[in-house]
Structures are given as structure tokens and as C-alpha cells.
Amino acid sequence: MSCDVSQVFSRLFKAAGALALMAAVSGCGPSEPKTAAAPPDMRRLTDRQYHNVIGDIFGRDIEVGGRPDPLTRTDGLLAVGTRTARITPAGLEQYYLVAKSVAAQVTDKVHRDTLIECKPADVKAADDTCAQTYFQRVGRVLYRRPLRAPELKAAVQTAHEMANASQDFYNGVSLALADMLVTPQFLFVVDETETDPANPAGQRLTSYAKAARLSFFLWDTAPTEQMLDAAEKGDFHKDVSKFVDAMMDSPRLQDGARAFFADFLGLDKFETLEKDSIIYNAFSNVVAKDAQEEVLRMVTDHVITRDQDYRDIFTTRQTFLTGPLARIYRVRVERPDGAWVSHEYTPQDGRAGILTTVGFNAVASHPGRSSPTLRGKAIREQLLCQHVPDPPGDVDFTLFEDPNSPNKTARQRLNAHATAPACAGCHKITDPIGLALENFDGIGQYRQTENGEKIDTSGDLDGAAYGDPVGLGKAMHDNAATPACVVRRLWTYAAGRAPSQANSAFSNYLDKSFARDGYRVRGLIRRIATSDAFYAIANGATGTASDVPPVQTAKAQEK
């Protein structure tokens, strides 16, 4: 939490002289301003979170198939879309099929002795004592809080009925577990609240809800049993920073950071990425998978593993490659197979930073050609948090797509197209920066000419001139909107909603702190995770499991 006055005085007594006073105060930095808190939320688990939770609780060898309903990108993030995500009947069916498969694996002969802590007196009959012991424990980690008596009773009863009906204790446990896996309490992370003792008229998140919020933010998964034990003792109401520090020291912080950057950088677009194999024969599913992974490795290695200046992700020459990727980059790698190796580009390579990666350029392109407009839009919207209006419905692409056009380069074609007044406004925003990346074709292969004509990659970003893609990266590095955008997105990701006007003081506080910390993302994550704002709930608002909209349980559906 932020440094309070008593801490400053405490330090003052311990230190002598004005120098110590300055050191004490400067060490704390500006204190966290008051924030307009938001009402409690419930967020649907993302696909990745679902996998992580199942893997953490039951083991990574449990196979999880299926696909949940897609999320809607809101305020630049899918994470915000989890707040408004609904589960359609077809989606529920998917969840139930996955749940049944997971539960069957957990209770099969390979796993049951490891994952279920007790053995039934008779494997061919119900054993309520054993079932209760198991569901009490596993229910707590699945729901991120202890099961309430009716919830536990329902699980034991289901297991009892099914075990006796099928004369198989584990079949009963399996069906009851599958039921739990499709409950809203599991599929949604619910902000449960309680009366705030410091402000009896107000509410606060329960200790369990705080643990869950923190765990999903930092590790992209549910709280561990140890965290739930601490939550039971109310420790998350006392000093959250010790949990934050321990969690940030864990390698699992990578999971949380990867989840954020995958969302922030729009890497979900890889799931639907298609390229024309005649034009781009070097592009394959393997390349697409590796290109996505390269971006994540490049960024997380830089800002998490090495704790470097965030803005350098636009200029760094250090990356990680596989053989298939190196082929597109036209560089030598010592391992031509799928193994990852570190690689540093030379100044002659013409590449530096994420804007020059295959991943960025392939996604922001069409299946058969590059797209300065899509690239410019991606930079403006994703990386600078600026809004680019959608094109008008009656936009005329004939000038741009005419195969007999005398215009050989994308710049020439766009100039012809964007002279139309209806198009010019938006293209002025996107194209100049997108054209800087025209040295990269539709899959990110380097080129100097298009249709035999030399490509002009010069331009300017908000007044900062550049001559090539590497120069654009430098301009992005130096643009004030670049760090401000990641701050805004990280806070939005953590809080589940974009900062409102009422929160501008808090936003400014984060921006300034980020700059003062040398634009270190680790520091920003810690600042958010230890802030009051991260856990704040609007006065008068309550959240309980009863707020969760009714979802037909699997058991009911089966009946």
C-alpha cells in the first residue's frame, strides 16, 4: 500500500538530519490518490485461466479440450469482455462436455489415488464421509472460497445418488465434480463483499475475493491452497504486499505477464490467421504459432525477466527464434528445428522491436498482401490507446485493388485511394505509420521493393520523423502516449474496466510512478497489485454468489 504519514514520521525518528528527511520522503514517492471505486464484478474465466486452474488443481496431465464462447474485446482488452461474457446454451454444453472429461480423468484408476485423499469403504457404493472430505477440499480451491453448507450437501448428495445408481463410488464423485465445474461459482470469478469494519456503512471485498483478484492478475490462475489458508485468517485485509512480493518472485509471474501481453497485443488474432500459401509458401501453422510465441518471449523477457524499460520493446534487437521463424527472418540459427534460441539482430538486419516481428506484421496484414492501414490502426489502437474510426460502409477500394493500376507500391495506391474525402481523415491517422513497415510483406519477410519499385518507408509519428521501420520503433519509444497506453491497459486489465474520468488522479499517479520507476513494468504491476484502488469496492455495493445469474447445472441438464 502507499506510504502513510506515520511511516514517514517513524523513519524520521530513526534518521537524523534533513538529508534523512529527504530520503525518507522521496523513498515513498507520491501517495496513492483516492479512487472512485467500482461496484463488484463477476468475470468469466478465460480459456487460458480455465486451463491453468484445472492444471493447478488436478495436474497438467489432465487433458482439457473444447472451446468456450468467444469473448468480446472491450476497451482494447478481452479481459474487460469477461465482465459482460455470457454463456450460451451451446457454450454451456461445451463446458459440460469438458467438465465430464476432466472429472472422468480425475477419478480414473490412474489419478484417483493421488487426487482423492480418501478411499471409500466399498468402491461399489456411496461413501458420504469420503465424498464430503474430498468435496470440502476440492470445492474450496474450485470456488476460491469454502463451500457453503448447501453447496457441499448438494455435491455429496449427487455423488451419493449416482454412486448407488451405478454401483461405483468414483462414478458418483465424477458426476458431482462435473456438476461443480459448470457452476457459475467456478466459471465466474465473483467479487464477494462483506461489511467493511472500518466503515460499517460500506463494503469491502472478502479476504478470499482479494486473494482471487490478486492471483488471477499476477498468475492468471486461482489462488493456491496456501493463499486460501491465509485468506481464511483474513491476512489479505492486513498486508497484501508480502503476498504480492512473494508472487512476483515466483516464475509464475510469467504466466500472468504473458496473459496480459497476449491480450494487450491482440495475439488472439493468430487463432484466425490465414495466409495464401501460393504467395507465402514459407508461412505455416508452425510459423504462426512460433511468431505469436516470439512476440510474447521478446516482451516478457525484456520487461519481466530482465526488468528493462518498457519502451525498449520497440527498439530492442534481442529476440528468440526457432528454425521456421529464422527462415522468414533470413537469419542463421544454430538449431534449425523447433527449439528456441536467443538471437540478436545486427544493425544491418533492419529489424528492432516488436513492430518488426513476423508476428506483428503477419497479423496486421491481409492473407495475400501487407496492409499499411491495418498496421497503422494496430499501432494507434493497441499500442498508443488511440481510437481510429471504422471505415464507412460504402468505401470504394477499386483504386487500391486495381491489378492494372500504374501505382506499384502501397504508398502510391493508398495515395490514390485516400484522396477521397470520406477516406482521407482516417488514412491520415493510420497510413503514415503503417507505410513505415512496408519493408515487411504480408508475413513479415523483408523486402526493399514492391513490383520492382523501391519502397519509401519515411514518415513521421506525431511530429517525430523517421526513415525506416527501425526509426518508427524509436519514434514509438519516445512518444509520450506509448508508456501511458500500457499503464492504462494494465490497470484496465487488473481492474476489469477502463479508468473513468473520476479516476484521472489515480491514472496520473500511475503514469508518473511508471516514469519515475524508469518505465519498469514489474514496478507498475507491483504498484497496482498493492494499491488500495485495486481492491476497492464502491460504497453501498454488495456482491455475493446469489448475484450470479442462474445457470442450468449439468446435473439438471442431464435430467
Added chain:
Amino acid sequence: MARWRNGFSRALMRQLLGVAAAWLLLPAGAQAADGRLAFVVRHWFIAQHNSRFADECPEGVSQANDELWWRGLSKKDRAKLTDNGLIQVLDRNPIAMRRGPKGEDVCVNPDVVTDPPLRIIRGKYSYGANLDGTTDGRATPKTCAHEKFVGLDGTPGIDNQLYRLVGCTYGWRKGGLIELNANEMRGTSGLGMTLVEITGVKDPRNSDNVTVTFYRSVDQFALDGAGQPLPFTSYRVDTDDNGKPTYGDKLKGSIKDGVLTTERGDVRLPFYGNYNFMHPIIKDFGLRLEMAEDGKSAKGLITGYYDVHDFLHYVGGMAGHSSAADNCPSMWAMAPQMADGYPDPKTGQCTMLSAAFDIGAYAAFAVLPGDAKPVKTANR
């Protein structure tokens, strides 16, 4: 300034500027940024001039094993051995090959029968190079007397006795099964992978004093969806237990207007085809390699002397012979007669065949032991 006024310094400056301009035109991330270019050889064929109506074979094409076997059988035996004629040519290879007097396989034991002489090339033209330096093919200390060809471009004095030997045999002609199968096997097996690395390259289109090294790769071709090799793939060089390349013969050369030409020297190459793995030495080996302007591929001509015994070892060792494609005993008898290079000091009989090979190659990166860096994983 004094140095600038000096003529030598100006020349040097001009040279430097020229090199700098050449590099500026290089695509970023391209090969040769470190002075190294490499190509992996995908296609390897005996260079042959095959006219549409086989005019170069006035005696016709050679009789193959199956034909000779068939002719030597009575009608009754034909019926007996071919299930009354139901076993057709392509399925009767094993039977036709065992036409020795005691049922021997005549490709494994080519001297147990005496077949009609192999029909050979009588035409005037051929691909290749003048290897012996003569225009009439007279004997020299290093060669035996032989007929010369004229190059397709009119160059006189061309030597290509390997072509003369195989050019009238169906299986060896262009598009014949032997050459096509061998080429396909190299493409799919990852065996016999030749890597050509050019070092000391200042400008990929024009460089004097380059060194060309011939390696074997341990990695297979990386192919696209259509089965074609993908350019700019990294291939690791085969090394021995001490980490030294198992192959690695070097030649000096130069690049002019995108064409590499090497000096001549002996080069050992990996070879695989038709289930034979060999490592023949080609003597007086010379390579002319035309590199495509986009840098993605190259095609070229290898010329030099190919050992007769290596060749016959290959002929005899082919598993899965098509009995209709060639004739081992005739080839066995004719090959030494065609040899025109490197006479045996004792017998005076030449031991090598002048030869030319067409190659097709794709841009690659040769990964040598020194190229390996410590592997650093990002975060997991």
C-alpha cells in the same frame, strides 16, 4: 588531406564506396551480411544433351536386362516364369535380373553373362568442360585418348565420357527412373545433403577471392506445402566426434555478375541415391553456379573426373532395379573403355570418367560448430 590527394587513397576510397553501395542494395537480413553465402543442393543430375528423337543414339537405346532375359527364353519358359504372361515387365524385375547361368543376379555378378555391347552416345554435342586441355582428346600424361564433344554453345574440346557412357540407356537418360528416383530419395530422406558455403563474400553479386567449401548437412530439407525446399533454412554441418566437419574440401573462386566460378581441385561429396550411400571424390572438380537475383536459388554445372569404380559400385548396388531401365553387364564392360582420365600407373588403363552434373540449389545458412551460441531460454 595529404592521403586523400594521393591517388592510391582515392582508389581505395572508390573501392570502399563501391562495396558500401553494394551492401546498401542488399536486402536486410539477407545472407552474406557476415561475408557468408550458402546453398543446399537439391537437384543433381548427370548433365545430358538428349535430343527429341535420340539422334545422338543412332544405334538405338541399349537393350535392358528384361529384354535380354526375355529374348533368351523359350516360349514355354516365358509362360512358366511369367504365370502364362500375366506378370508384366514392371513386376518381373527380380526374375529378369537373375538371368545368370546359375540364377545369379547379373547386377551383383555382372561378369557371369556376356551381353551385347552397351549402346553409347555418338552425337557431337554435350554439356561439360574441357578437362584435359586438348582440342582433339589425344592422350596426355593425365588422360587417355578419347573423343571430344562440342559444347551446346559451340565451345570445342568438351569432355564428358560419363554422358557418352549412359546417354543411350533409358534409365539413365533425362527423365529416366534411375536419375529421378535418386533425386527423389535425396529430397525425402535427408541423406546425401550437400551444402556449398561461399565465404569471404564482399558483395553477393561480385566478389573476387572467395572460398568455396563443400559440406554435408545433417538436417533434412525444410519443404513447403508443395514439397519444394524453403530457401534461407539453416542446415547444420555434419561433424565428427571432435567437432570437425566430416566433409569440407575447399576451392578458391570468384563471383562475377552473380555467377560463382571455382578453380579446380579434388572434392569429396556426400551422395545418396537408389539406396546407395557413397562419398565419391570428384577430381579436378570445378563449379559454375548462377545465383538468382533474388538470392533464393541457384543452378549450376559441376565438371570433373568421376571414378569408374565408384560409378560401377553405384550401378551394382542399386536396390530395386527396374529391369527395363538399364543393363548392368553391358555397363560394367563398357565403363572402363570409356574412362579417359587418371591412368593407372601400372596398366595405363584410365580409371576415371570425365563428367558433368547439373545441380539445382536453394539459399541456405550453413551452421558450423563455431556458430553455436549458448542457448538462452526466455523464461520457461
